[in-house]
Structures are given as C-alpha cells and as structure tokens.
Amino acid sequence: MITMDTIIREGNPTLREVAKEVSVPLSDEDIKLGEEMMEFLHNSQDPVKAEELGLRGGVGLAAPQLDISKRIIAVHVPSGDLENPEPTLSAVMYNPKILSHSVQDACLGEGEGCLSVDREVPGYVVRHNKITLSYVDAAGVKQKIRLKNYEAIVVQHEIDHLNGVMFYDHINQENPYALKDGVLVIE
Numbered sequence: 001m002i003t004m005d006t007i008i009r010e011g012n013p014t015l016r017e018v019a020k021e022v023s024v025p026l027s028d029e030d031i032k033l034g035e036e037m038m039e040f041l042h043n044s045q046d047p048v049k050a051e052e053l054g055l056r057g058g059v060g061l062a063a064p065q066l067d068i069s070k071r072i073i074a075v076h077v078p079s080g081d082l083e084n085p086e087p088t089l090s091a092v093m094y095n096p097k098i099l100s101h102s103v104q105d106a107c108l109g110e111g112e113g114c115l116s117v118d119r120e121v122p123g124y125v126v127r128h129n130k131i132t133l134s135y136v137d138a139a140g141v142k143q144k145i146r147l148k149n150y151e152a153i154v155v156q157h158e159i160d161h162l163n164g165v166m167f168y169d170h171i172n173q174e175n176p177y178a179l180k181d182g183v184l185v186i187e
C-alpha cells in the first residue's frame with residue numbers, strides 16, 4: 001500500500017528525471033502499480049482513512065513520486081458536491097501526451113501544492129486552460145479526451161512530474177501573483 005513514506009520529496013533526483021514510456025500491452029506490474037496509485041488517491045480523500053494512515057490529500061499522483069521513473073499518472077478529481085458523488089475525472093493514464101492545447105491560459109486562484117514538496121509555495125501556476133490528451137487506459141485501450149479548467153490543471157501538474165518539472169518552476173520569481181492579460185483564474 002502507498003503511504004506518505006512511499007512518496008519521495010524534493011531533493012531526490014528522480015523528481016527531476018524525464019520518465020520512460022511504459023510498454024504496451026501493459027505489464028501486470030504496471031497495471032498493479034496504477035491500481036495502487038488510484039487506491040492512494042481514494043484513501044487520501046477519505047477523512048477516516050487519511051487520518052488513520054496519516055495521508056495528505058491529493059487529486060493526482062505520478063509514478064516518479066514513488067521513485068519509479070515511468071510515464072504513469074493517476075487522477076481522481078471529486079465533484080466536490082455531496083449531492084453528486086461522481087468524480088469529474090478518475091483515471092489511471094499510461095503514456096499520457098498532450099496533443100494540443102488552447103491559447104487561453106489558466107491558473108488556480110489558490111495556487112498548487114505537491115506531496116513531494118513539504119512546504120507552501122505561494123503563487124499562480126499558469127497552465128493551459130484546455131488540453132487534448134491521449135493516453136493508454138488501464139484496459140490497454142488508447143483514449144483521446146479533452147479537458148478544461150481544474151481537471152486540465154491537475155493533469156498538467158501530473159504530466160509535469162513525468163518531465164521532471166515541479167509546479168513552482170512555473171511561478172514568477174519576481175512577483176508570484178503576476179498575471180499576463182487574459183489568464184483565467186479558476187477559484
């Protein structure tokens with residue numbers, strides 16, 4: 001089971017490597033890893049389990065955060081509305097690739113956090129507002145989807161991990177809250 005002890009922290013060189021594509025058809029090992037990554041996200045978002053296991057909450061996770069330099073990410077974005085418990089996006093993605101993106105940029109008003117970063121790093125993380133993404137799903141099927149707003153931001157945070165990029169690499173050092181005209185701030 002993945003716990004906070006499994007997650008490597010900044011300073012570990014694996015976080016700065018470009019991860020390798022996984023072979024398709026998927027190996028049992030890679031399928032099992034994806035399942036464990038998704039289980040971690042579920043546990044981290046469950047108040048009882050998170051407290052029991054001492055987990056920080058997360059809506060995404062990338063294999064390099066487990067010191068495994070493979071292009072595998074898991075995302076589980078709850079709808080945030082108790083009436084409708086269905087997540088807005090829940091998937092394990094193998095070899096995810098951004099095929100195209102909007103001109104429109106966006107950032108989260110609250111900034112971003114990372115389980116591999118044991119500190120707050122304030123500031124806007126400007127990303128693409130909309131992306132067209134291809135990936136291989138847990139069943140080994142090639143998928144092509146379009147994402148926007150929060151879901152697109154989360155997936156970009158995870159794909160950054162596959163390329164050795166940390167969220168704070170995008171923050172303007174002079175003025176962390178500087179914004180170019182037209183950037184959408186997502187609250």
Ligand SMILES: O=CN(O)CCNC(=O)c1cccc(Cl)c1Cl
Pocket residue numbers: 057058059060061062108111112113114115116153154155157158161
């Ligand atoms: O790489 C994944 N993590 O580090 C998990 C913890 N961070 C989050 O869940 C998180 C929090 C805020 C904004 C974004 Cl975009 C993300 Cl992804």
Ligand code: NI
Pocket residue numbers: 113114115116157161
């Ligand atoms: Ni992260």
